[in-house]
Amino acid sequence: MNLSQLPLNSLRAFYVSAKHQSFTRAADELCVTQTAVSQQVKGLESRLGTTLFNRMPRGIALTVEGLRLFPVVEKVFSELTVSLENLCLGVSREPLNLGVVGTFALHWLLPKLDSFYCQHPEIELRISTNNNVADAFSEGLDYIVRFGRGHWHGSVAKLLFDTPFTVLCHPSIASQLRNPQDILKYTLLRSYDIQEWDQWLVKAGVKAKVHYSNSITFDSTALMVDAAAQGFGVALASPLMFASKLKEKKIMQPFDVFLHKGGYWLTRLDSKPETYSQLMFKSWLEVQIESQDFK
Template structure:
């Protein structure tokens, strides 16, 4: 295998030069001369038998082949760095990298992090909030928290909790579209979450509502959608238990039944064939326990919402 590898010392120079589109800037980052970087790239191109950069005056630009190759180089360097960090006994072995969907991070995880740090003061957490689907084992994340049905390639999933849908709005906004206890949905603005646009369709079908009624306002996270509903901008399709704080405070109220159970939920996801380090296992056990306690805590208020009073609707 080693006979077919390009000169390994040139790969870092190539990646840096591709990132900056400059040999001199890459040299500055690497503590080398621009001439050394240029010679390394020449050697790499000679080994591959293909031109990776177009030389343009004082700058350089990747060729089509260079653009293809740099993606593989970055993946390879990332995996090497990740493997080095995960070597047992290294200080970085106590570092846990998480990829978390934003709403879960804001509403569930971050408020509980101080408790984890108190229990495990020697473990360092890095949290990346993104809707991007982590691909194990190529990404650097140790664990991912994702929303869905729990099935992802090359991954093992453990359910944290499922969710239920309920329309919510501020009391003042609801009053503007309600007459004699009946909501006129044709006057409503439906607050939508871009990645969950199917939610309103699911709920409308469940209650027999027309597919296209009222206006729409779109946000990219449920957290922002709830903020918009609190501000009186429309009716959001709340997800229980995440929207409970606003319901319990009175900032939002249930607009209409039913509370609709769905199959999707939040899952703790990891590589199916990766050996779990003690620090990662500690976080996994802690999060599963937190989720179990949370489910027990919200069970009663959710049950009350299922049988609570609500407005009628003009569909």
């Protein structure tokens, strides 16, 4: 197929419709009628010989083919927009779309970013946070920093560093903890992994089981540790990620018992070669990690 024969308006109609999951909302953004958007998409489907949307009584949803096409078209339009804006401003910067789990972004990456910007003013870094979302690459991201053990389908994963977990809590609580079993007297702050506290207790040599009726579940480790710093209970988290709170004595680490759940990984789609901006960011990350004191 001659790609030059694909009309730009049809591709844009597909992109905006996929972004909103609605022909009506796409029409509002493009300042045309809903019928015009629908016809543009139908024309594109006809040229490609495939269906990009499932039409349903109450909306539309991308087909498998549409899901494959969307991140490609999104990246093209995003880069085109940036290039045109930079052209008008007389500058040229290559974008890098980075997805990062929130704890890593707040407590490790952001404090170091000045160094990256100083070294690479030619790269425009765009950061979004996620919670290890399985299909995050469908959002057009170039790299995703994830937490886990390095196994994500369709991805190339490079280990940045391990982050073992241990108990973190307010100093007033830490002063009352004589042995690991004492944590069971307090509210346990946890993630959606219901086994992690039991696993830590086994590591600590405690045979007692956790009663999760006395617990609070968080979808953000950073929020969980903030709750621990306010005395709501004891958290299980990485002391490396919260070194500043430990230094400021907002929280304390009462035990040297660690649960190894995984580490932070830099991941990308294995179906796409790395760009200049990706290689520069990866190289910068490696230097930052080499200089990090992990003790």
